[in-house]
Structures are given as structure tokens and as C-alpha cells.
Amino acid sequence: MSRLTTRPMPKRQGDSTIALINIVFLMLIFFLIAGTLAPPVDKELDPVTTEDSLPSRPPDALALDAEGAFTWRGQPISVEEIAGAKAELGLEGPLRLIVDKSLPAPLLIERISALRAAGLPDLVLVTERRTEPAR
Amino acid sequence: MTSLIDVIFLLLLFFMLSSTFSRFAEIPLGAAGAGGSGGNVPDIFATIAEDGVRINGEAAEPTVIAERLRALSEAGAKSATVLAREGATSQMLVDVLEKFRAAGIDVGLAR
Structure with missing residues (x-):
């Protein structure tokens, strides 16, 4: 029972x-x-936003913070080391660059020409896409 | 049964913590020399400063930039040089570059 x-x-x-x-x-x-899996970029970085550029995959990108300092996967890096780091990881194609939105534009242009001088002429700027256009 | 749920739970935790939900876009910055080539004169010259954008010396409100660039493009403008002055942020620069690209005008960055 x-x-x-x-x-x-x-x-x-x-x-x-x-x-x-x-x-x-x-x-x-x-x-x-x-969700999409991606290696982390700089956590502090607030990337530039755009509305109607071409969509792209999540960045495995070189980060450029508001003070104009480069970081690669969370580690500070100098301009001379970037080409080597890119080759070491076996990344093909243009160097992807993700930039803080409050970085002064003249400094950004200076950094871009520094990268070109360091042997990385092919650059692509990665931005965060706003889903709803703010109009 | 418990081991199965443990594994699934661990997988869930991994994907929750490591996936990103932000969407990204990209803007090609052009090949080397596009900005620095002093040879030919650009059709459009734009400056970006703290107080706004000037296209060919004329102040342009953010809302009318796209329209004015389209008009200039229809009038035959093919290339442009953008100069960023002190006080302009990267966000302002990229917004303007995006509008030039949408109008089909090649942009070079001046130093």
C-alpha cells in the first residue's frame, strides 16, 4: 500500500x-x-556609429581610444608592432580599425597616416550600426 | 539526466557571456595616397570644425549636407578633400565621410 x-x-x-x-x-x-561570437575589442571603447554603411562582421579589429592610443585585443600596442601582430594572427585583407567617437578628428587622420607609413596602406573603419535611424 | 543539464547549462552560460549583439558596419578608408596626393585639384573642399561643416566655404547644416552633395555630384563633382580642424571629433568626420560615399564622391583626407 x-x-x-x-x-x-x-x-x-x-x-x-x-x-x-x-x-x-x-x-x-x-x-x-x-548572438555572434567575436574576440573582444577594448571594453572602454565607445565606437563611432553610422546609419547606412555596408553591414559587416563583428570586428577583430585594432582599437583606437579617445586619447589616440592603439590597443589590440585588449593589449596596448605600438604602431611598429601592428603589422607583425596582424601577420602573426594570419589575418588576411585590410586592417580593420575601430575608433572611439570622441577621438579628435585631426588625431585620427594623423594615426591613419602613421599606420600607412608603417606599411599598412589598406584600412577599413569599423563602426557600430544604429538599427533605428535617429530622424 | 543531471549531467546533461549541467553540460547544457555550461554551454548556455558560455554563449550568453561571449556573444555580442551589436551590429557593425564598415567604411573603406581608401588606398594610400588618396589623401596625400597633391597632383590634381579636388572638385569639392570640405572642412569640419567644432561649429559645423563647410562645403566649398559655405556653411552646411547637418540636414542639408546629403542634399548639397547630391547636387554637386550631379553637377559633375567626382573627388573631394576633407579637412578636419581642431575641435572636430571622429564621429563628425565619419558622418561626413559616409555622406560623401553615399553621394558617390571619392574622398581624400587632408592633414
Whole structure:
């Protein structure tokens, strides 16, 4: 008799675990599809935003902060080291550059010509895309 | 059962923490020499300063820049030089570069 009354208990526990797994699994699928994996750029950086430029993949990019200092994957780097670091990682194509929006423009132009002088003539500026145009 | 949920939970945590949701765009900055080539005279000369943008010496409000560039492009302008003065930020510069690109005008950056 007593066995009969205790029998439904383990079954119910199993059911709730399956429900939990289902929810967690759905969340996992959501993050897999909606998010994109990318190496971190500078966390402090507030990138330039644009409205109607060509969409691009997330940046594995050279960051240029508001004071005009370069960082690569969170580590400070000098202009001379950049070409070597890029070759070491096997990155093809143009050098991708992500810039803080409050960096003075004359300093940005100076840094761009410094990069070109250091043997990296092919540059692409990565910006964050505003989804809703502010109009 | 518990090990399965553990693994799924760890995967979920990994993807939650490492994925980004911001969307990115890119603007090619052109090949070397596009800015510094002193040979030919550009059709349009624009300056960006703290108080706004001037196209060929005329002050242009942010809202009319695109329109004016389109008019200049229709009139046959093909190349432009942009000069950023002290006080202009990168955001202002990139906004203007984007508008030049949308109008189909080649831009060089002056130092």
C-alpha cells in the first residue's frame, strides 16, 4: 500500500527536470543563433556609429581610444608592432580599425597616416550600426 | 539526466557571456595616397570644425549636407578633400565621410 502512494513522486521529479532542460535548451539555441561570437575589442571603447554603411562582421579589429592610443585585443600596442601582430594572427585583407567617437578628428587622420607609413596602406573603419535611424 | 543539464547549462552560460549583439558596419578608408596626393585639384573642399561643416566655404547644416552633395555630384563633382580642424571629433568626420560615399564622391583626407 505504502509503495503505491510513493510511486508517483520520482516520476514527477523527472518531468520537471525535462521541462527545465527544455527551457535551458531553447535559451541556448536563441543565444547560438541571435548572438555572434567575436574576440573582444577594448571594453572602454565607445565606437563611432553610422546609419547606412555596408553591414559587416563583428570586428577583430585594432582599437583606437579617445586619447589616440592603439590597443589590440585588449593589449596596448605600438604602431611598429601592428603589422607583425596582424601577420602573426594570419589575418588576411585590410586592417580593420575601430575608433572611439570622441577621438579628435585631426588625431585620427594623423594615426591613419602613421599606420600607412608603417606599411599598412589598406584600412577599413569599423563602426557600430544604429538599427533605428535617429530622424 | 543531471549531467546533461549541467553540460547544457555550461554551454548556455558560455554563449550568453561571449556573444555580442551589436551590429557593425564598415567604411573603406581608401588606398594610400588618396589623401596625400597633391597632383590634381579636388572638385569639392570640405572642412569640419567644432561649429559645423563647410562645403566649398559655405556653411552646411547637418540636414542639408546629403542634399548639397547630391547636387554637386550631379553637377559633375567626382573627388573631394576633407579637412578636419581642431575641435572636430571622429564621429563628425565619419558622418561626413559616409555622406560623401553615399553621394558617390571619392574622398581624400587632408592633414
